[in-house]
Amino acid sequence: MDLFNYHRRETSVVHVGSIDMGGENPIRVQSMTTTNTNDTQACIEQAERIIKAGGELVRLTTQGSREAENLKNINAGIRADGYNTPLVADIHFNPHVADVAALYAEKVRINPGNYVDPARKFIHQEYTDEEYAQELQKIEDRLVPFINICKENHTAVRIGVNHGSLSDRIRNRYGDTPEGIVESCMEFLRIFKKENFNDVVISIKSSNTVVMVRSVRLLVDTMNKEGMNYPLHLGVTEAGEGEDGRIKSAVGIGALLSDGIGDTVRVSLTEEPECEIPVARHLIDYIGQREGHLVIPATEAKDFDWLHPTRRETLANNNIGGENVPIVITSRTGKDIEVVSDSDIKADYIYVGSQLPKHPKSNETYIVDYNVYGMLEQENKLTADGKLKDVDCQLYPIFPVVAIPMLSMLQCKMKFLVLQFGTPAEEYLTCLKYHPEVVVVCATNHQNRLGDQRALVHEMMNAGVKNPVIFTEMYHHNQNEKSDFQLESAADLGALLIDGLTDGIWLMNDGNLSEQDITETAFGILQAARLRTSKTEYISCPGCGRTLYDLRDTIAKIREATKGMKGLKIGIMGCIVNGPGEMADADYGYVGAGPKRVSLYRKQVCIEKNIPEELAVEHLLALIKSDQK
Template identity: 55%
Template sequence: MNLFNYSRRKSSEVEIGDKPLGKENPIRIQSMTNTSTQDVDQSVSQVKRIVDAGADYVRLTTQGLKEVESLKKISAELKAMGYSTPLVADVHFNPKVADVAATIVEKVRINPGNYVDPARTFKSLSYTDQEYETELDRIRKRLTDFINICKENRTAIRIGVNHGSLSDRIMSHYGDTPAGMVESCMEFLRICKAENFDNVVISIKASNTVVMVQTVRLLVRELERENMSFPLHLGVTEAGEGEDGRIKSALGIGTLLADGYGDTIRVSLSEAPEREIAVAQKLVDHILTRQNHSLIKAEVATEFNYFEPSRRKTHEVKNIGGHLVPVVISDRLDGSFVTDKNFIPDYLFVGDKLPKVRESSAYILDALHWQGDKNSYPAFTTSQIKLLIETEVDLKFLFISLPELTEDIISMLKKQPEVVLIGNSSHQNRLGEQRALAHKLTEQGITNPLIWHETYKEDDLENIQIKSAADLGPLILDGFCDGIFLQNQGVLTHAQIDSTAFSVLQAGRVRTSKTEFISCPGCGRTLFNLESTIAKVKAATKHLKGLKIGIMGCIVNGPGEMADSDYGYVGAARGKVSLYKKKECIEKNIPEEHAVERLIQLIKDNGDYVEDTEE
């Protein structure tokens, strides 16, 4: 892996029907149905829509043997219609179901957290070394039987670890940590390797983008140590829908794709599954524009830890840098100074159009034509260093790229602590050059804050959400971000760009500006209408800034994935909902029609509710 020069990780090839995965094959796109697998007609129709949208694989939930029988019918009907796209059975809690499913579909996903280990109960367990080894023997014997069935039927296995469904055994031994997630996966991979079974794909997911990225990086390191090259399936679980779902997915998946990881991806949206495909394809296409770029010569900063990044050390300049949250700069070159009261940028970039009357509480960033207004600050380019030095003000901005970071500029920065850098790039691999800039500043001991300037030409909001999240994600998660400045040439409004910027920072978990909703994409296990439920919960709670609310269709990942949520709304049975405070179930089996009202009451009872003043 090279931080500065893009290339894909070399992985082994896995046979999945007529769509092999890994090695030199394209990055595959996939989704999952949200119909009941027992409803053959509805499932067939939805699979067709997903495939027609461009999916390479389609996964279906497979709770029991009835669903396996339905899978057989679904597969037969699809093949009769000319659809040969590989199907994947998603199995939890029941190894016998996985055994039978492996004789029918092209791939079976099993979850190490509940394949042999029982479903998690958040209980702390204690094992002696011998007892722990006995548990591993149990897994080894059961998994070996399954592997033999897969060998006979040329069926691939996905070992799919989810942060939300680690077993109590792993949790008790390793804690709720990336290391525990990696070990949960490696236990199963070592058995596969011992049995000479290589037709394996790995996924290791979380709803927290920081945990998700860190865990995959640690996993790849462990795979290399143990001489394994299995292909990787990437995804952010419970990403949500709309803007949040797209940005959160693009930031997490995009960061790992940028590192060269990932042979197949799924963008999990709480929407119709066929809508996931275009988002995933846009993300992959954007990353692949970096292929075959000119070489970027750079070195990793000595103090940088790729596996556990910490924020780059900077000094504070007014409200920028240090331990302060990253700022948002927004373009107002058209002379419009109105801002959305929910997403007010910290600075407005206005060029020489200083407003006489301002309708925003943001500071003014006045490029090139600074007029000395007490609430405005000058911005310079590297061709104006003399003017920058001579201008006496407590905050200055300097637009800079890697080629412009000369010895003279480095010397100047060490003497000008009031300068905030705005890093940009016109390189084909813009991210690689920006990373190189950040590492060079770090290695040189420069502690001036660093804001990232990203420019686009987009008329489609989804495009800029995906691209900006993918471009900024690695810089945010690696700790090199004191602010972002999104600039777009197109028809999108200032409010749309500002909302995107704040949402990118929130997805990177460095600045919270709104309620965070952690919602699953839905599947055949979902026990209520997910989209309408999310809409109801959002309508009632979206003004509660700073709260995290989980909305889960069932208990497979529910309590675990929303463990860091403040409140949870989880499907308990058909038409029934359970409410959680953190990991604790507070009320069980509430009729769905009363569940949102009871959720609000629970939030009020805990003192976290405020009235919506906009109503």
């Protein structure tokens, strides 16, 4: 794995109907219908909206043989309208349905967590090695006939592992871990390889971006060791809706795409499925711009583990580094310097450059250019610890790399130094060792931002330097491009956050995005990477033909009623496929249980079953309030 130079992972080529995936083929974009698969016309119409938006594959939920049989009619209807886009059948719980679907769909997705293993009950059960081997034989006995049907009909297969639907067998032996997730996949892959069936794509998904990224990295490593190079389908499951869903998806998917991993992408948003397509396409195109960049001649830190990253050890400086959560810096300069937001979400530090606001706020902390700080110090306007005497607000200086010789001239408890990879190491490393009060601001203008910024921190790690690092990213977007700004910044930072290299982030933009939009994006990225919580989090699935209640209306009601409950995680699931499993990562769960019926969960424990839909939100709020008491 080259951490610093972008190139796509080499994979085998998989044939899916009219398109090929993997190898040197483009990264494919797909989505999934939310219509009832028995409603032929509704499925055709929605599938064609996905296709017109740029979708290259369309997936449909196929919960029974009747739905599987109707794929024939849906497929025929789309072909009659002049589209050759492959259809994918989504199967859970019933392997027989997979056999039927393989006759009519170009690709079938099966879930190792429930293909042969019974539906999980989160029970504890020990297996001897012999008993475990018997369970694996059951899988092989049932899987081989399905493989033969796929061979005969030239049907591709996706092995789709979901963190939320791991079987009890896997959880008991491997735990609820990336290792367990990967083994769940490998059990099936080994059978496909043994049967010499190669039209296989793999996905590993979780609503937790850290688990998702670490699991996919581990899968790639495990496949390499076993001589496999199957293509990968990327997605963050139950990402949610709106800005939160886009940022969360970009953190997870972007972290992997940036390392060259991924051959097809589905962004799971709780919105109309065609809305997912431009989000996925923008991520793919944006990361793809790194292709052919200038080589970054960096060396991986000897103690860094890409498969099991831990937070880099740093010296705490004020509230930055050490065990502190990553901080957020924002910029407020020029005509906007006097604009102050009334939002509850505020940056920890505000860069104001060469000019302080006319009316500095005592509850704000400012970063100023080092020469301004020096001037204030000379004019005796600062206290010994760097506070403005007349306002009692804190100031810290920031130095460009050319001002390294000036660092010792200012006597303050914390300083910021802007560095880029390529700065002569002997110059800046010696400086950092003698100045533990310096916080590094890692900037880049390289075509491959991730590789360049990783390179600087790895150089510091190899030298034993423990100064905290803030990553700064510059963009050029106007207000109507806010979504692009959010996707790009989340994708650029995703791997750096999951690698454990980040003590803070500083997003900059030279368009007309507001300071508040930029600040909220930064906090949203940290929350998506599970590093800092600033608001309520909603883990919501996009819905599909299995969803039997009004998912989007319900989400809107729950959001409105709980939006002030900072730190709370609420899962809103259309059905039981992943619902209870994802509750391990949520405080409360709202899960579809049948037509217009809902069950409520506290973590993975069902508290109340089969509540009428019109009463379920009220019951959820009562449960939350009761627990708070």
